[in-house]
Amino acid sequence: MSNWTVIPLAFLLLADADIPRANSLRPAEKPSISFRSDEEIPLFPNTGNSSDNTQSQEKSTGTSRNAPLQESSKLSLIRFVSGEFAKAVKALPAGKQGIIVYVGKPLNTELLDRAVATHGAAVNTGDNVQITKLEFRDHQIVVDLNGGGRGKHHWRDHLQIGIGGGYPTMRSTSTQEGGPPGLQPGMGSTIFLEWNKSVPDMSPADLKQLLSPFLNFEKERSASVHWVDTLPPEMKKAIQERRPVVGMDREELIAAMGKPDHKVRERDAEGNDIEDWIYGQPPSKTVFVRFTGDHVTSIKQFPQ
Structure with a gap:
C-alpha cells in the first residue's frame, strides 16, 4: 500500500520539473558578494566620523578656553x-x-x-x-x-x-x-x-x-593660610566650613562666604549705621548678614 503512494508522488515531482517557468515561482537567491583581492574591508566604518566629532569638540573646547579674561x-x-x-x-x-x-x-x-x-x-x-x-x-x-x-x-x-623774605621759591x-x-x-x-x-x-x-x-x-x-592661622579657633573653623558667624569682620566674612550679591545700608532707630550683606536671591536659599559697625551682629537665613 505504501509503494502505491510513493510512485504517484514521484511522477508529480518529475512533472513539476518539466513545467515551463516553474523556477520563476521560487524565491530568488541572494546574490553572493565578491571582493577584490586587494580591497580592504573597514571593520569600524564610523570611526572617521567619530574622530571628526572629537576634533570638532576639541576645537570648540579650545575656543572656549581662548575666551577673553572674565x-x-x-x-x-x-x-x-x-x-x-x-x-x-x-x-x-x-x-x-x-x-x-x-x-x-x-x-x-x-x-x-x-x-x-x-x-x-x-x-x-x-x-x-x-x-x-x-x-x-x-x-x-x-x-x-x-x-x-x-x-x-x-x-x-x-x-x-x-615762603619767606623776598620771592617764593620752589624746590x-x-x-x-x-x-x-x-x-x-x-x-x-x-x-x-x-x-x-x-x-x-x-x-x-x-x-x-x-x-x-x-x-x-x-x-x-599661602598668604591666606598665614592670615587664617592667626584667627581664633571658632573663626578659623567657620571660614573652613564656609559659614558666617556673629562677631566676624568684613574681611573674615569675605574669606568664608565671598563677596555678597547685594548690600543695603541704612540707619536703625537709634541712629546706628547698619549694613546688610545679602547672599542668594529669593525664593532660593538666601542669607542675610547684618553688620553694626565693623562686625556681624545678626544672621538670618530664608527658608529656614
Missing part, C-alpha cells in the same frame, strides 16, 4: 594669587622696565641677565618674594613683586613752595606712596606677561604656571 576670573586671580608668597628661581631686575615675558615663546635668558646686569637685581635667586599687585591690561598682566619696580609719583610731590622733592615694610613701591621687580592679543581667560593655577620660570610656589605657604 571679570569673575580677575577676582579669583586677585584673591588667590595676589599676596601669595614664593621662592625666586631666577634673579629679577629692578627698575620700572622690569622684564617682558612673551607667553608661548621660550624665555630669553640672555635678555633677562642683561637687564639684571644693567639695572641691578631687585630679587636674587632663592629669595622669598611676595606678589604685591596684579594689574590687568588689554594684552598684558602686570605682576609686581615685593612692591614692584614702578615707583608711584604724583606731580605735587615734586613741588615745595617756600623739587620726590616722595613715594608708603607700603608694607620692606615692600616699598619701586624697590621690587615687575614681570610683564605679554600675549600680543587679548588676555585669555585663566584660573589662578594657570597664572602660577606662567610665572613658574621665575617663581616656585610649591614649598611656600
Whole structure:
C-alpha cells in the first residue's frame, strides 16, 4: 500500500520539473558578494566620523578656553594669587622696565641677565618674594613683586613752595606712596606677561604656571593660610566650613562666604549705621548678614 503512494508522488515531482517557468515561482537567491583581492574591508566604518566629532569638540573646547579674561576670573586671580608668597628661581631686575615675558615663546635668558646686569637685581635667586599687585591690561598682566619696580609719583610731590623774605621759591622733592615694610613701591621687580592679543581667560593655577620660570610656589605657604592661622579657633573653623558667624569682620566674612550679591545700608532707630550683606536671591536659599559697625551682629537665613 505504501509503494502505491510513493510512485504517484514521484511522477508529480518529475512533472513539476518539466513545467515551463516553474523556477520563476521560487524565491530568488541572494546574490553572493565578491571582493577584490586587494580591497580592504573597514571593520569600524564610523570611526572617521567619530574622530571628526572629537576634533570638532576639541576645537570648540579650545575656543572656549581662548575666551577673553572674565571679570569673575580677575577676582579669583586677585584673591588667590595676589599676596601669595614664593621662592625666586631666577634673579629679577629692578627698575620700572622690569622684564617682558612673551607667553608661548621660550624665555630669553640672555635678555633677562642683561637687564639684571644693567639695572641691578631687585630679587636674587632663592629669595622669598611676595606678589604685591596684579594689574590687568588689554594684552598684558602686570605682576609686581615685593612692591614692584614702578615707583608711584604724583606731580605735587615734586613741588615745595617756600615762603619767606623776598620771592617764593620752589624746590623739587620726590616722595613715594608708603607700603608694607620692606615692600616699598619701586624697590621690587615687575614681570610683564605679554600675549600680543587679548588676555585669555585663566584660573589662578594657570597664572602660577606662567610665572613658574621665575617663581616656585610649591614649598611656600599661602598668604591666606598665614592670615587664617592667626584667627581664633571658632573663626578659623567657620571660614573652613564656609559659614558666617556673629562677631566676624568684613574681611573674615569675605574669606568664608565671598563677596555678597547685594548690600543695603541704612540707619536703625537709634541712629546706628547698619549694613546688610545679602547672599542668594529669593525664593532660593538666601542669607542675610547684618553688620553694626565693623562686625556681624545678626544672621538670618530664608527658608529656614
